[in-house]
Amino acid sequence: VGTIDSRRVRDACATIETRGSRRVHEHCATKWFLYGVTTWRVRLSNAAENPLKEDLLLGVNCDGILLLDPQTREQVGAQHSFSDIYSWAYKHSAFAFVSGTVSKKKYQFETREGKEIAGTLQAYVNVLMALFTNAGSSSGGN
Numbered sequence: 001v002g003t004i005d006s007r008r009v010r011d012a013c014a015t016i017e018t019r020g021s022r023r024v025h026e027h028c029a030t031k032w033f034l035y036g037v038t039t040w041r042v043r044l045s046n047a048a049e050n051p052l053k054e055d056l057l058l059g060v061n062c063d064g065i066l067l068l069d070p071q072t073r074e075q076v077g078a079q080h081s082f083s084d085i086y087s088w089a090y091k092h093s094a095f096a097f098v099s100g101t102v103s104k105k106k107y108q109f110e111t112r113e114g115k116e117i118a119g120t121l122q123a124y125v126n127v128l129m130a131l132f133t134n135a136g137s138s139s140g141g142n
Helices: 006-014 021-030 114-138
Strands: 038-044 055-061 064-068 085-091 094-099 105-110
Touching (some): 085 114, 094 114
Antiparallel strands (some): 038 055, 038 105, 055 064, 085 094, 094 105
8 A cells, every 4th residue: 555745745746847847847746646636535334344444445446345434545455456356236325336356355345425426437437448459459450
């Protein structure tokens, strides 16, 4: 679990000449731990089965799902990459996902934003699948 000191990144980016600075800024920003993460405040409802805090931020980005401490924004537990996420589901007052390759673990959360979380996950999967499909067809299927 790592974080990047935003002051060091900002200072490093500030030393670069103006020419090409946008590209360099984007490169620096994408290295930031929480770059592109959309978060929702959730409450872990199967806490007896998971050694995590009950109150968490659930984050979704292009890599998968992150669970974060709401005060420090530091990652809690392992990141759940899309390749490890077996399934997810939502209902009016809850969101859940199953993650793991060998042994699957279910995470259940109380939240009124389950539909938005599921929609964000699905949007990322759709984009990643389109990129994967286009990459395969542009290389001649090899």
